[in-house]
Amino acid sequence: MTTQLTPPVEKRPATAPGPAPGARGPRRPGAWTPWLYLLPALVVLGALLVYPVYQLGLISFLEYTQAQVSGGEPTSFQGFGNYATLFSDPQFWQVLLATVVFAAACVVTTLAVGCALAVLLTRVRALPRLVLMMAALGAWATPAVTGSTVWVFLFDPDFGPVNRLLGLGDFSWTYGRYSAFALVLLEVVWCSFPFVMVTVYAGIRAVPTEVLEAAALDGASQWRIWRSVTAPMLRPILVVVTIQSIIWDFKLFTQIYVMTNGGGIAGQNLVLNVYAYQKAFASSQYSLGSAIGVVMLLILLAVTLVYLRLLRRQGEEL
Numbered sequence: 001m002t003t004q005l006t007p008p009v010e011k012r013p014a015t016a017p018g019p020a021p022g023a024r025g026p027r028r029p030g031a032w033t034p035w036l037y038l039l040p041a042l043v044v045l046g047a048l049l050v051y052p053v054y055q056l057g058l059i060s061f062l063e064y065t066q067a068q069v070s071g072g073e074p075t076s077f078q079g080f081g082n083y084a085t086l087f088s089d090p091q092f093w094q095v096l097l098a099t100v101v102f103a104a105a106c107v108v109t110t111l112a113v114g115c116a117l118a119v120l121l122t123r124v125r126a127l128p129r130l131v132l133m134m135a136a137l138g139a140w141a142t143p144a145v146t147g148s149t150v151w152v153f154l155f156d157p158d159f160g161p162v163n164r165l166l167g168l169g170d171f172s173w174t175y176g177r178y179s180a181f182a183l184v185l186l187e188v189v190w191c192s193f194p195f196v197m198v199t200v201y202a203g204i205r206a207v208p209t210e211v212l213e214a215a216a217l218d219g220a221s222q223w224r225i226w227r228s229v230t231a232p233m234l235r236p237i238l239v240v241v242t243i244q245s246i247i248w249d250f251k252l253f254t255q256i257y258v259m260t261n262g263g264g265i266a267g268q269n270l271v272l273n274v275y276a277y278q279k280a281f282a283s284s285q286y287s288l289g290s291a292i293g294v295v296m297l298l299i300l301l302a303v304t305l306v307y308l309r310l311l312r313r314q315g316e317e318l
Contacts, residue, residue, distance in 0.1 A: 053297070059290040066284035082291040091267075092275070092292075099271040102181055103249040106188045110245055111238075113189055114196025119226065121201045133198075140194035148258035151187040174260055177268040184255050184269070192248065196241050203237040204230060236310070243307040247300055253277070272296050 060082055067073040086092050117136070121129050139147075155162050157170040173183045207230055215225045231238070253273035256263065263270040263278065270278070272292060280289025 056290050056293050056297070059287055060294050062287055064287040064290070069284075069286070078287065082287045083295075086288060086291050086295070095270045095272055095275045098269075099250065102185070102271060103246060103252070106185055106192070106249040106252075107242060107245045109185060109189050110192045110196055110249075111242060114193040114241075115200050115238075117193065117197045118200035118204060121197070122204055136194035136197055139190055140192075142191060144191065144254035145258060147191050148187055148255045151183065151190075152259050155183055175265065177264065180260050180264055180269045184259050187255050187259065188249065188252065192245065196245070199237060199241050200234065203234045207233050236313075239310050240307065243303060243310065246303055247307070250300060250303070251296065 061078060061080070062068075063076045063078050063081075068075045117132065121132060124132070142150075152174075154160050155173045157163060157172045163169065163171055174180045211229060211233075212225060215229050220228070251273055252271055256269060256271050256274050257277070260269040263274045267275075267278075273296070276289045276292035276296070279285045279292060
C-alpha cells in the first residue's frame, strides 16, 4: 500500500489593497518646498531683469528721443521702423562685424593662454604654482575700470614704461585702429585667462594618471598627449569655457570705452555695446539704442541657449 506525498502549499504574504482605479495617490509632502526657497531669488530676478528687458523692448518700438523725454512731443508707435533704420545703416553692420571679429580674437587668445598656463601648472612645483595662481586670481579680481586705466598708463606715449622698454618713443597705441584693438585685446585676455586656466587645470587634475602614463610609455610627446588624450577628455569643459568666453567678450563695454575714450577716433574702435551707448546717450536716440540692445540680447540669448544645452548634456554624461 503506497501513500502519495503532496508538496506543501506556500502561503503568500497578504498585500495591502491598492488604490482604486482613477484615484489619486497621497500628495508627496514638501513638493513646493524648493520653490518656496527659490521665491525670493525669483522675485529679485523678475524686478532686476524681466522689467528692464520689457522696457528695452517697448522703447525699441517707439519714437523716443530727447523731445519725448522732456515732454515736448508725444511718444508715437513706430513698429519695426527703428529696426529698419538700424539695419539700413552701414555703420551698424561695420560695428557688428568688428564686434564679432574682435570677440573671436579675444576668445581664441584667452583660451590659448589659459590652456597653456593650465598645463604649466601641472608641471611646476607647489610654490611656483601657488604664486602663479595668486597672480592670476589677482588679475581676475581687478575691476575692469581699474585694469583698463592701468593698461592705458602702461602704454601711454609720454609716461608709459612699455614704450621706453621697446624703444617706441612717443608712439600712440590708441591712435591707430588695429593697435587700439590689440591693446584692448591684451587687457581683456589679462583679466579673462584666469577663469580658463583654473577651470582647465581642475579638468586636467581629474584625468586619470594611468591614461597619461600609458601614452607616455608608448612614446607620445607632450603635445601629442595633450592633442590626442587630454583635449578629447576635456572637450565638455572646453566647450563650456568657450561659450562662456563668447558671452563675456561679445558684450564688452568698459575696456573699449575707457581705453579708446569712447570708441576711438571717428568711432573706429566701436563695438555694439559702445555703439548702443552712443546712440542712446550721446545722440539722444534712445529708441535706436534700445533696438541695438534687443539685437544683442537675441544674439546672446541664442548663445546662452546653446550653453545651457551643453551644460545639460554634460550633466547627463556625468
